[in-house]
Amino acid sequence: MSDDPDWIDELYAEGPEALPPAALDEKIRAAARQPVRHPWYRSPGRLTALATAASLVIAVSVIYFEPDQSTLEAPAPELEPQTSQSRDREAEVQFDALSSGRLEEKMVGAAKSETAEQKSTLARKISNEPADLAAGAAPAAAPAARPVPTAPDQQPEPMTSHSLRAMEQDLSEDRIDEALTTDLSDQATLLEKETAAELAQLCGTLPGTAETREIQSDEAGWLVTVTVGEDIRTWRCIDGAWIETTSEQ
Amino acid sequence: MRKGAPATVGAPTEPDTQSDEALMSAYADGDASAFDVLYERHKGPLYRYFTRQLSESEANDCFQILWEKLIGNRDRYRPDSAFKSYLFTIAHNVLMDHFRKLGRIGPESDTEPDDLSHDGTGPAADHERGELIGKLHGLIRSLPNNQREAWLLRQETTFSTADIARVTGTSEEGVKSRLRYAREKLKQGMARYVG
Numbered sequence: 001m002s003d004d005p006d007w008i009d010e011l012y013a014e015g016p017e018a019l020p021p022a023a024l025d026e027k028i029r030a031a032a033r034q035p036v037r038h039p040w041y042r043s044p045g046r047l048t049a050l051a052t053a054a055s056l057v058i059a060v061s062v063i064y065f066e067p068d069q070s071t072l073e074a075p076a077p078e079l080e081p082q083t084s085q086s087r088d089r090e091a092e093v094q095f096d097a098l099s100s101g102r103l104e105e106k107m108v109g110a111a112k113s114e115t116a117e118q119k120s121t122l123a124r125k126i127s128n129e130p131a132d133l134a135a136g137a138a139p140a141a142a143p144a145a146r147p148v149p150t151a152p153d154q155q156p157e158p159m160t161s162h163s164l165r166a167m168e169q170d171l172s173e174d175r176i177d178e179a180l181t182t183d184l185s186d187q188a189t190l191l192e193k194e195t196a197a198e199l200a201q202l203c204g205t206l207p208g209t210a211e212t213r214e215i216q217s218d219e220a221g222w223l224v225t226v227t228v229g230e231d232i233r234t235w236r237c238i239d240g241a242w243i244e245t246t247s248e249q
Numbered sequence: 250m251r252k253g254a255p256a257t258v259g260a261p262t263e264p265d266t267q268s269d270e271a272l273m274s275a276y277a278d279g280d281a282s283a284f285d286v287l288y289e290r291h292k293g294p295l296y297r298y299f300t301r302q303l304s305e306s307e308a309n310d311c312f313q314i315l316w317e318k319l320i321g322n323r324d325r326y327r328p329d330s331a332f333k334s335y336l337f338t339i340a341h342n343v344l345m346d347h348f349r350k351l352g353r354i355g356p357e358s359d360t361e362p363d364d365l366s367h368d369g370t371g372p373a374a375d376h377e378r379g380e381l382i383g384k385l386h387g388l389i390r391s392l393p394n395n396q397r398e399a400w401l402l403r404q405e406t407t408f409s410t411a412d413i414a415r416v417t418g419t420s421e422e423g424v425k426s427r428l429r430y431a432r433e434k435l436k437q438g439m440a441r442y443v444g
């Protein structure tokens with residue numbers, strides 16, 4: 001027996017079949033029949049309730065935070081698609097307005113009304129200012145008209161008599177008229193420069209110089225008059241070129 | 250719950266002929282009778298795995314803990330892993346936990362010779378086979394833990410060296426070494442009884 005290398009294995013296999021006691025068998029079998037007990041978050045009922053609640057929260061959030069549909073659909077004005085046809089039409093209208101002088105009139109009219117509005121606003125300010133200053137409660141009296149540039153915790157500096165006098169001088173009628181006249185002439189100069197630039201784009205370099213020429217418009221279109229001493233010559237922008245019309249005048 | 254697993258207990262195929270994996274899947278799906286079949290198949294080897302290494306009461310406790318673990322984790326079992334390896338891996342872990350509690354775990358040499366005169370009975374004149382088996386069981390019990398476990402797994406299951414290595418979390422070479430030393434020690438220990 002000892003010569004057989006597997007005799008130990010055979011001897012072991014011949015041993016009694018050790019088995020668990022019947023009571024232990026029954027205990028284990030009974031445990032196996034118990035239903036599976038999942039933790040609360042894994043039990044099917046709780047899981048369904050949890051999923052439903054989560055879905056509801058998401059749905060409510062989506063509805064509550066959803067941006068206005070019209071805002072989403074309407075493109076920004078600057079992004080609105082513009083067809084080449086509409087661009088051409090717009091350019092034609094602009095050109096017509098430019099050549100007939102309506103645009104210039106419109107721009108001059110707008111500048112004038114703007115200036116008049118500025119003047120009336122300033123006049124109102126002038127009439128209100130002394131009363132406000134005297135009351136010492138200027139910011140509270142007209143909060144909308146005069147925004148206070150200081151930080152909330154920063155107190156405005158107290159006004160001295162010197163600064164009050166300087167302010168009164170700045171607000172005097174003469175100074176305001178002077179400022180408005182300068183402003184108006186500046187605007188007219190600017191307007192003339194813009195008109196000259198637009199005409200140069202349409203018909204090429206304008207005749208004369210900025211000092212010698214005058215740009216006007218009449219029912220026939222744009223008219224450029226160049227005056228050098230007693231010599232007065234006129235040009236019109238026709239079909240993209242300057243045509244001298246001195247003899248026609 | 251594994252939907253893909255065959256749950257055909259009660260179908261034309263008899264439960265006894267079904268694979269362990271199919272039975273375990275069926276049990277996880279709620280078929281309690283599948284567990285009974287599995288239990289009948291494996292209770293003997295598992296019980297002996299414990300009783301050859303522990304006292305009877307300890308073995309009973311460990312045996313019960315093992316099955317409770319299997320029952321409690323029934324829905325975690327994946328049919329793609331061999332059920333028997335899975336079962337004995339749990340058994341190994343239960344045994345290691347038990348040894349840890351008793352402070353009986355530690356580095357054990359695979360090469361150090363052990364004194365196998367285990368029970369103090371000495372060489373007896375009785376060469377009855379039953380008694381020899383009893384002596385063998387005594388010698389098995391006196392083996393180092395890792396050698397004893399490897400040898401018992403080899404005897405009680407059809408596990409290959411690779412399977413034993415997987416169950417016990419060691420290398421195949423380590424298992425081979427343990428088996429070799431265990432066999433040598435048992436033969437040496439039994440030699441005094443068989444002459």
